[in-house]
Amino acid sequence: xxxxxxxxxxxxxxxxxxxxxxxxxxxxxxxxxxxxxxxxxxxxxxxxxxxxxxxxxxxxxxxxxxxxxxxxxxxxxxxxxxxxxxxxxxxxxxxxxxxxxxxxxxxxxxxxxxxxxxxxxxxxxxxxxxxxxxxxxxxxxxxxxxxxxxxxxxxxxxxxxxxxxxxxxxxxxxxxxxxxxxxxxxxxxxxxxxxxxxxxxxxxxxxxxxxxxxxxxxxxxxxxxxxxxxxxxxxxxxxxxxxxxxxxxxxxxxxxxxxxxxxxxxxxxxxxxxxxxxxxxxxxxxxxxxxxxxxxxxxxxxxxxxxxxxxxxxxxxxxxxxxxxxxxxxxxxxxxxxxxxxxxxxxxxxxxxxxxxxxxxxxxxxxxxxxxxxxxxxxxxxxxxxxxxxxxxxxxxxxxxxxxxxxxxxxxxxxx
Amino acid sequence: xxxxxxxxxxxxxxxxxxxxxxxxxxxxxxxxxxxxxxxxxxxxxxxxxxxxxxxxxxxxxxxxxxxxxxxxxxxxxxxxxxxxxxxxxxxxxxxxxxxxxxxxxxxxxxxxxxxxxxxxxxxxxxxxxxxxxxxxxxxxxxxxxxxxxxxxxxxxxxxxxxxxxxxxxxxxxxxxxxxxxxxxxxxxxxxxxxxxxxxxxxxxxxxxxxxxxxxxxxxxxxxxxxxxxxxxxxxxxxxxxxxxxxxxxxxxxxxxxxxxxxxxxxxxxxxxxxxxx
Numbered sequence: 001x002x003x004x005x006x007x008x009x010x011x012x013x014x015x016x017x018x019x020x021x022x023x024x025x026x027x028x029x030x031x032x033x034x035x036x037x038x039x040x041x042x043x044x045x046x047x048x049x050x051x052x053x054x055x056x057x058x059x060x061x062x063x064x065x066x067x068x069x070x071x072x073x074x075x076x077x078x079x080x081x082x083x084x085x086x087x088x089x090x091x092x093x094x095x096x097x098x099x100x101x102x103x104x105x106x107x108x109x110x111x112x113x114x115x116x117x118x119x120x121x122x123x124x125x126x127x128x129x130x131x132x133x134x135x136x137x138x139x140x141x142x143x144x145x146x147x148x149x150x151x152x153x154x155x156x157x158x159x160x161x162x163x164x165x166x167x168x169x170x171x172x173x174x175x176x177x178x179x180x181x182x183x184x185x186x187x188x189x190x191x192x193x194x195x196x197x198x199x200x201x202x203x204x205x206x207x208x209x210x211x212x213x214x215x216x217x218x219x220x221x222x223x224x225x226x227x228x229x230x231x232x233x234x235x236x237x238x239x240x241x242x243x244x245x246x247x248x249x250x251x252x253x254x255x256x257x258x259x260x261x262x263x264x265x266x267x268x269x270x271x272x273x274x275x276x277x278x279x280x281x282x283x284x285x286x287x288x289x290x291x292x293x294x295x296x297x298x299x300x301x302x303x304x305x306x307x308x309x310x311x312x313x314x315x316x317x318x319x320x321x322x323x324x325x326x327x328x329x330x331x332x333x334x335x336x337x338x339x340x341x342x343x344x345x346x347x348x349x350x351x352x353x354x355x356x357x358x359x360x361x362x363x364x365x366x367x368x369x370x371x372x373x374x375x376x377x378x379x380x381x382x383x384x385x386x387x388x389x390x391x392x393x394x395x396x397x398x399x400x401x402x403x404x405x406x407x408x409x410x411x412x413x414x415x416x
Numbered sequence: 417x418x419x420x421x422x423x424x425x426x427x428x429x430x431x432x433x434x435x436x437x438x439x440x441x442x443x444x445x446x447x448x449x450x451x452x453x454x455x456x457x458x459x460x461x462x463x464x465x466x467x468x469x470x471x472x473x474x475x476x477x478x479x480x481x482x483x484x485x486x487x488x489x490x491x492x493x494x495x496x497x498x499x500x501x502x503x504x505x506x507x508x509x510x511x512x513x514x515x516x517x518x519x520x521x522x523x524x525x526x527x528x529x530x531x532x533x534x535x536x537x538x539x540x541x542x543x544x545x546x547x548x549x550x551x552x553x554x555x556x557x558x559x560x561x562x563x564x565x566x567x568x569x570x571x572x573x574x575x576x577x578x579x580x581x582x583x584x585x586x587x588x589x590x591x592x593x594x595x596x597x598x599x600x601x602x603x604x605x606x607x608x609x610x611x612x613x614x615x616x617x618x619x620x621x622x623x624x625x626x627x628x629x630x631x632x633x634x635x636x637x638x639x640x641x642x643x644x645x646x647x648x649x650x651x652x653x654x655x656x657x658x659x660x661x662x663x664x665x666x667x668x669x670x671x672x673x674x675x676x677x678x679x680x681x682x683x684x685x686x687x688x689x690x691x692x693x
Contacts (some may be wrong), residue, residue, distance in 0.1 A: 076600050104606030115601035119692075120621045129605035131615065176605075186604075 001088060001217050002049035003184070004073070009082035011068050011241075014039030030240050042068040043079070044241040049147050051387040055210060055217040059227040060237030063269050066220045069237070070188050073218065074103055086184075104133040107184035108177035112193050114169045116161045116176075123148065123157040126175045133180060150209065156208075167198035174206075178213070187219045191226065203229055205303040224264060228273050236261050245400045249273050269355065271390050277350025279389045280370055280381025285309040288318055292335045299379055307366050310341050315376040320344040320366050347371045350378055361386045433559050444563045451515060451569045458511035467503045471495060474680065482687035486680075493676035502673045503653065509650030510677060512568060512640045513633065516575040520632050524580045525625065528587025529613065538588060545581040553578055553639055557646050569651030571640065571648025579635040586628025590621030633681050641674060651677075 012020045019037040030041055042065035050056045060066040071077040073084060075091060084091050091102060099403050108129060116125050126144040130262050135143070148154055151171040161169055170190060177185055191199045203226060227234045228249040234244045236323075238260050245257035253273050256262040284303040288310045300308050300323050308394060309319045318341055325340035346360050347369045355367060367380035437444075462470060471494040479487035497506050511571040531538040556577050560570035594617050618625075644652020651670045658667025 035443075074604055076603055100606040100608065102606075103604055109601070109604040111597045111601060113595070115595070115597035117620065119600065119622070128601075128615070131609050132602070132605045132611055176601075180605075226493050293430065 001174045003007045003052045003087060004218070005083075006009040006049070007047050007083040007085070008044055009069075009084065010041075010080045011065065011072060011077065012039045012041050012080045021081055028061050040064075041241045043072065046082070046241075046243050048235060048243065048246050050216060050218060052216055053214045054232040055219060055230055055307040057219045057227040057231030058236045059221055059224060059231075059234055060238060061222055063243040064237040064239055065235055066222070067188055070109075070186050070218060070220050073184075073186060074107055074109060075099060076109075102187075104129070105180065106182055107186055108180065108182040109186040109188065110170070110173045110177045110190045112189040114161075114166075114173045114193075116169060116172055118160075118162055120166070121160055122153060122172050125161055125172050125178050128176055128277035129180050135180075138158050143179050143181075147179040150178060150213075151175045152205070162386065165198075166194050167202060170194060170202060174209075176234070183216060183314060187217060189220050189222065192221065199226070206230065224268060228268065234399060236264065250275065250278055254278075271355035271358070272353050274389055275350060276348055276352045276354055276368065276381045276386075277378070279354055279385045280350070280368075281379050283309060283367060283369075283380035285311050285377055286321075287311055287313055288337065290340065293326050293330050293337045294335070294339055296321050297323070297330065300326070302392055309345075309369055309380065310337070311377045312409070317345075317347060317369055317371050317375060317377045320345045320367075320369075339358055345369055348381075349373070354381075356414065357381070357386055358390065420646050433562055435533070437562060447573070448564055448569045451572050454515040454518070455511055455568055455572065458514050459508055461593075462507040462511055463504055467498050470497040470499065470507075470551050472542045478680065478684055481691070482683045486683045486687070487624075489683075493680065497673045497676055500669045500673065502651065502669060505649075505651050505654055505670075506673050506677060508568075509637075509640055509652065512571060512575065512643070512648060512650055513636045513681070515679075516572045516579060516640070517629075517633050519572070519582045520576050520636065521629060522581055523576075524583025524632065525587050527665055528584040528628075529591060529618075531584060531592035532617075541584065541588075545584055548577055549581045553642050554645075557643070560692040561646050566647040568648045570646050571643030571652075573646075573648075574643055575636050578639040579632045582628045582631035582635065584628075585633070586624050587621070590624030590628070593624065594620045622692040628693050630682065630685040630689060633685055634678065637674070637681065639679050655662070 010021055010024070014016075014020070015038055020033050020037050020041065023036065024041065024044060028036075033039055033041065038409060044065075046069065058066045058069055068077055072079045073086075073091075075094075079092060082092070086102065086106065091099065094102065096340055117128065120128070123141070123144050126147055127140045130140040130143055145154075145157070148157060151174050152173050153168065153175060156164065156168065161172055164172070170193075173190070191202050194202060206217075207230065217230075219227075219230055221230075231249060233246060234252055236244045238244045245252055246263050250273060253265050253268060253270055256265055279377050284299050284305060286299055286308055290313065295338065296308055297312075300306065305320045306324075307320050309320055312318055319341050321337055321340055322342070325342075326337065329337060329340055345366050345368075346364050348360075349372065350370045360368060361381075361383040364383070367382040369380050370378040372378055374378065471491060474494055475487045475491040478490040494503075494506075511583055527541065531541045553574070555689065556574040557570070560574040564570035564573060595599075598616055598620055599612070602612045640648060640650065641652040641655060644650065644654075644656045647653070652676050653672070654670030655667055657663065658670060
């Protein structure tokens with residue numbers, strides 16, 4: 001079961017907002033409804049699920065209702081209609097007591113402008129949530145100190161938050177949210193108020209933290225690059241408060257659902273997002289020592305390649321054998337290909353973005369092998385595949401493409 | 417009968433005051449006793465020890481909160497008051513101020529909190545506060561005397577009415593100005609209303625509330641002097657004597673003592689406000 005399930009959620013601001021829902025369903029536009037009822041639609045029929053331990057990014061420009069959306073999840077803003085199930089419980093039906101429980105133990109929030117208490121020092125700020133949940137003093141301090149270590153703020157426990165830089169203040173906000181070890185982390189444009197260098201650094205640290213802590217993170221942002229970097233899946237909100245597309249970063253880049261999303265993603269550096277695994281794929285391999293030279297040559301002939309990967313019987317990559325070496329060996333009458341296995345082959349994980357492979361792809365003679373964390377062979381990505389993927393990103397965009405001299409001359413002749 | 421006699425505004429007020437006097441006498445008796453108790457208590461604490469000791473304590477307080485400059489001023493200033501023979505009168509003025517300010521804050525801060533939580537309450541509170549603040553101070557003295565006779569108690573009541581508004585206003589303002597994200601943060605961690613108020617709103621609003629406390633004290637001091645007209649006692653009497661007998665010396669000495677007291681109270685409470693930031 002998914003951790004968070006949002007079904008047909010609406011949030012409408014204005015007088016008697018429920019009146020607007022039938023109008024939305026009839027397909028009236030935002031402007032018409034505003035004119036008729038004075039109501040503004042912030043969230044329009046949002047339906048999706050958020051899985052345990054995933055980072056789910058909600059992306060939209062300002063006015064798309066993303067901040068409203070995250071506040072519906074913990075009911076800082078009351079949704080107008082719909083259902084929000086957390087662990088199967090509808091939080092919209094909870095009384096204030098039950099809701100407080102959820103807020104105290106199940107989810108914590110990190111704010112754009114930090115929302116820290118100016119009269120408290122760092123450690124007391126981090127303790128705040130625990131204090132609210134009536135955790136006793138000693139345990140509170142211990143947990144707060146652990147959280148402070150986690151975000152790398154040790155040594156600053158006694159500083160006033162106003163003495164800290166923006167990045168440090170947001171670390172305090174993050175530590176405060178982590179202190180009571182919630183399952184869900186709600187992050188509302190958490191890094192948007194930071195300057196770009198610090199923002200990138202915080203993103204990296206969040207990824208690191210997430211790799212260790214495995215929280216379920218709902219992250220709101222207006223920055224597509226941030227969304228693509230952090231999100232396991234991304235929901236793109238349109239200006240009408242409607243979810244335009246939900247998918248992994250690669251799905252969204254590779255097949256935008258509509259014009260709106262397409263316009264959004266066209267300026268993204270695809271090579272930073274498209275991974276080697278997507279571009280590459282199955283590649284011929286033989287198992288050593290079960291198969292011999294003869295098998296290697298046959299495999300290469302069948303696939304029309306000049307080299308073949310060699311793995312052991314556990315699919316661990318051992319190296320590559322080229323057609324020249326194999327034929328040379330065959331002429332000498334050898335059967336065992338152990339002597340010509342060349343381990344000098346580049347390997348990478350399927351999740352590596354292709355931008356990181358560009359330089360290697362140009363230099364290497366063999367395809368780049370894809371291996372998983374245990375070193376097992378998964379396939380390969382060829383130089384041609386990488387270059388053609390990079391090139392795809394520029395099609396249709398207004399990047400100046402080089403032209404041949406003859407083309408230029410033809411164009412000039414045409415004008416005369 | 418003229419047009420203006422159709423609705424008798426002044427007469428209306430008179431009727432209300434008379435009705436209150438006839439029917440709520442017991443309430444005024446309770447208030448009188450309470451206020452008298454407070455006044456006697458504070459005055460005793462201030463005047464029982466030797467003057468020099470009290471002056472030294474004031475100077476020490478000033479030093480602790482506002483630094484040595486204010487401490488030196490306090491010591492010399494109150495020394496001058498003592499030298500002029502106005503020590504006892506000044507202390508009874510101070511006890512009038514303290515009593516009215518304590519009551520004003522006990523009423524004003526909760527009213528301010530209530531106003532900040534509800535726009536409806538605030539929309540009623542605001543015109544009442546405007547009325548209290550802009551009605552000439554002397555006008556309070558009349559009903560105060562009718563309800564509480566002459567003496568220090570009506571002085572305290574009139575002072576209370578005059579000095580209450582800034583406490584309400586600035587508490588309301590302070591809480592309303594607490595950044596939305598801080599309120600949201602407190603809520604998102606599961607605060608109850610009480611936790612929200614005590615752990616987030618009041619501490620964040622404290623500097624503003626302290627500014628209100630400072631203003632309340634200063635307004636109380638100015639009103640306490642006027643209340644000398646209804647026999648509130650203290651330095652107000654002295655100044656009034658200076659006016660009625662055209663005695664420049666008496667008037668000026670009383671005036672200087674008031675200024676010294678005012679500066680002492682202002683600097684110390686302002687410094688107190690700074691420390692809460």
